[in-house]
Amino acid sequence: MFAGYFLTDVMSPLKPMLESEFGWSSTNYGIFTSAYGWFNVFLLMLIFGGIILDKMGARFTGLMSSGIMVVGAAIKFWAVTNPTLDTDTILGMHSQVFWASIGFAIFAIGVEIAGITVSKIIVKWFKGHEMAFAMGMQMAVARLGTMLALVAPVPLAMYFSSVHTVVENGQLVEKMAPSISAPIAFALVLLIIGFIAFFIYMSMDKKLELSEADLNAEVKKPMSMNELWLSIYSDLRQIVGNKGFWLIAVLCVLFYSSVFPFIKYAADLMVNKYGLDQEIAGSIPGLLPLGTLFLTPIFGGIYDTKGKGATIMIIGAILILIVHSIFSLPILNYWQVAVVLTIVLGIALSLVPSAMWPSVPKIIPENQLGTAFSLIFWIQNWGLMGIPLLIGYVLDQSNPEVALAKANGTAVPLYDYTNPMLIFTGLGALAIIVGMLLKMEDKKKGYGLELPNIQK
Incomplete structure (x- = not known):
């Protein structure tokens, strides 16, 4: 997950x-980020991944998603x-944008299915014990990948830069061209290491089952196709009929849509609003995941x-609203203000997921968790796809003088980021409302969201 989170945001500082190097516009960049x-979303690959997880087990699904x-x-x-x-061009789109987007979209299938697989694995190992702490540790390591993605790409690109000749004012001039591919190559190496690491987990998981004499945990009894479809339909029907599930899902899409698309534009925001040099602009957004490592x-x-x-x-949703507002x-266009706001946003990024994901097993039975997590992630992906595209479009439309x-x-x-930030502010406000509705539903249905996870 560390490697996956690194590749997810590696293009943000770039x-x-x-x-400047490839001629992309903010809309092109928005198209690329929306490809996630x-x-x-449209091919329902994430939902299929959740069904595969519930029916085929974590080891098979994890290996499949890591390879993707x-x-x-x-x-x-x-x-x-x-x-x-x-x-x-392909279909009227810059070819490089098209193929980079296709690669990103395929990668997104794998990283999202890996995310739900990891969540179910943690529930399997820690339910009734320190489940939220274990999920928090996993997210902390993953966020370390996000931090590295915000800090490392520009120095890597500059370190591996090369000299090329261009024509300026009718004269040949030698310029240093940064290697945009270098950070992505590094990410690819990390992912291969992560793929190998999952084989190590598989052997540990088999030992766990042997120690518990639970040999049937991963290997299910064969089912006829009719029984399989009936089982899938029954699971989906129960999950989507659960109001608590929908409130968690909507809160998830609002929260993550106000954070991760922001991260993809954060380094550019630091350059345009706070006047930082591009080579260090990613260091301030890089503070955001740093806080999550501990919090x-x-x-x-x-x-x-x-x-x-x-x-x-x-509380986390309230902090989101304050920061984006x-x-x-x-005004307050000082880099010191940006540092403080980023730290507070990091606290919000620690608060909400640390409680949200461990709450799902309190609402959904364990044998349906893979499907439930996949549906939540699928709904979340509508936001992760649509909001970056919207932000890129609004950024171009709000700054016609740049084009x-x-x-x-x-x-x-410079770009004026006022309108995009107002969009993120609105998402934070909606997240507060949904959070309150979830608390009311918990009080009514008795899910136990306000109760400790550790069972005495």
Whole structure:
């Protein structure tokens, strides 16, 4: 998951380079980032992954998803290293954007299915014990990948830069061209290491089952096709008929849509709003996941021992609203303010997931968890697909002078990020409302979201 989270956000600090070296626009970048949800949303691949997880087991599904991640990353790497794609078009789209998006979309299938697989694995190993703490530890390591993705890509690209000759004012000039492919190659290597690591987990999981004399945990009795379809239909019917499930799912899409799409534009925001140099712009957003390394397990531990899961989620949503509201103001354009806001956003990123994911097993039976997690992730992917595309479009429409300057070859002005940040603010406000509705539903149905996870 560390490697997966690294590749997910590795292009974020590279947005200005993509524009200067490959001629991408903010809309192109928005299309690319939205590709994360193409196959998961429209082809329902994530839902199929959850069904496979429930019916085939975690070992098979984890191995499958890890392999898909590697394949998608390889296609993305090929796209940014192929010089013939710079000028070609496919379906009216920049060829490089198209193929990079296809690779990202395939990778997204793997990383999302891997996410639900890891969640079910943790429930299997830690249910009735320190489940939220274990999930928090897993998320902390994954967020370390996000932090590295915000800090490392630009230095890597500059370190492996090369000299090329361009024509400026009628004269040949030698310029240093950053290697945008270098950070992606590093991500691909990490994913291959992660793929190997899952084989190690598989042997550990088999030992667990042997020690518990539970040889049937992963190997299910053969079912006829009719029985299989009836089982799938029954699971889906029970899950979608659960109001608590829908409130968790909607809260998830609102929360993650206000954080992860923001991360993809955060480095560019630091350049345009706070005047930071591109080479260090990713260091401030890089503080965001740093806080989660320590806080997510801590908040998970609080949920395990003290409870208050729904309350924790509401507090996190309030922090989201505050942070994006201040980011949207056309004042306070000091990098020190950005640092404080990023730290607070990191606290929110620790609060909500530390309580949200451990709450799902309290609402959904364990034998339906894979399908339930996949449905939640599928709904989440609508936001992860649509919001980045919307932000890129709004950014271009709010700053027509930028596209005009690029077309005329004149000095490119800075982007005004006010409107995109107002969109993120609105998502935070909606998340607070849904969080309150979830707390009311828990009080009515007795899910136990406010109760500790550790069973005495």
